[in-house]
Amino acid sequence: MTDAVIKSQFPAPGQQNARRVAQAVERVSRVFEQRKLRFTKLRQQVYEEIVGVHTSIGAYDILERLAVKGTRLAPISVYRAIDALMDAGVIHRLESKNAFFACRRPEHGFEKGKRPLVLACEKCGSVAEVDSGDIFETIGKMAAAADFTPRVKFVEVSGLCPRCVGDNDQN
């Protein structure tokens, strides 16, 4: 895989570049504005922690990171900020880990059939969203055949990201 592909799908490992984080914050503040929601300081702080890492991050990790920076909060405050960010579609929950990651493909939108497929690297924790093709449609059909009413919201695949596959090759 080329670097270009790695760059476009999986965020670079480690703490994300401050300029990129600032750009993401700027974009998210516009999303909130468009939806007539308030991008409060707390929501921004929580978002910065989530978008600042290339992996998914749990609520308690966010709480700890903010505490280190001098912002001590009750867990409920962080959960409320997370809920607001999820409602706005700027972060998603990685269900298998009960952790959160920043949406880096805002163009997928909220429309039916556009839900992305979530790819999570089990080695470095990197998360990417890719087109889901007709996976959700197929799930719907298979479930209907079993007289089951599906309420699928996500499909997650764990495995190795291009970087970690490369690492394995060298071993």
Ligand SMILES: [Zn+2]
């Ligand atoms: Zn997304």
Ligand SMILES: [Zn+2]
């Ligand atoms: Zn990886």
